[in-house]
Amino acid sequence: MVAPIVRFAPSPTGLLHVGNIRAALFNWLFAKRHGGTFILRLDDTDRTRSKPEFEAAIERDLEWLGLTWERKEKQSDRLVHYDSARDRLIASGRLYPCYETPQELEFRRKRLLAQGRPPVYDRAALKLTDAERARLEGEGRRPHWRFKLTPEEVRWDDLVRGAQHIDEASQSDPVLVRADGTYLYSFTSVVDDIAFAITHVIRGEDHVTNSGAQIQMFQALDAAVPTFAHLPLLVDATGGGLSKRTGSAAVADLRERGIEALAVCALLARLGTADPVEPVASLDALVATIDFARVGRAAARFSEEELAQLNARTLHILPYEAVRARLAGDPGEAFWLAVRGNLATLDDAVGWADVVRGPIEPMIEDAAFLAEAAAKLPLEPWDETTWKAFTSTLTSTLGRKGRALFHPLRLALTARETGPEMARLLPLIGRAKAEARLRGQPA
């Protein structure tokens, strides 16, 4: 395959939620898999709703996820390109001025519906004479501009959905330029996709209906039509949509709740595909498996619970190097290997570092036994075999076994009911602290 050029094109009008991140992730993985280029394009032509703080949040979220871009573009910087594409379409007769007010359009729409006819724009503006246009302009009306669709069946082979067709004869000519001169996304997107030589448009299923008109725009601008891949939408546990405006499942929330970026990516890469959801230790592990043919057509259900479980499973396999920078005080690989299997979030490791480092207040269940145990602690050096040797001695000399043996020891040594394997924790705690704790002293 020729190296693909793809883009993730969020509007900075809200926070990214897992649904848009899925589109970003598939774009990124696809680019990486085939040695291509991933472009971040900010669709910020809606000047009132686009906000710099959302732009910053989008970049921060993508960086956190590891979905870094080779190139960044902002539509607000590219207005001259839209102006010249607009002029080309006007010159070729594909873009025409319309003067209807929203009220007039609404009235016509209702009338058509009342007659049981589809509410398709009637192209009345195409029939205006020069004199009529001059009169409307004289009244102070400013035109909006519609793209003249060719009434034909538009077909494309969608990488996810297979063969698609949309009958453009049954669609209204889309407005590409508003009366105030600003552009609509569907147009600016095509102009940019052409300018950046985008080879694959990978986006959410909510854009399928735009694709027919957009394909005709590519053709009207004499450009090659990219390949499309429309990903099914994600729904929440109740079957409802995930909206970026309400912030439901916003990426920033997940980050603040201690969810690993890798867990988010591993879940989103596999959700609704033929492959099982599995933890991965790096994004590279996902690159090799990305395949649009394995993405199902049904909406995929995103569950916070599944993410929390995958988060824990991810931590359980991460090597020390992957988390070292985020663990205060560099507690060491032995510590990490001891505790990672018990973590739900990385923050939990802080609690275990406190247990290892101390001081903690030991919990004493059977003081007499613990005092005897303290006296029988082996001499250092200690390693992972020490615990076994220690507890075997306690069994053979004191006749203790099972819960009566292990539970008081764990409570005294860690002040917690459950936790990582004592064989790994004990050498980290060390003899001096272990002895004090067994004797009921804070250490």
Ligand code: GLU
């Ligand atoms: N700005 C559009 C969106 O956020 C981009 C859609 C596309 O990828 O073409 O939905």
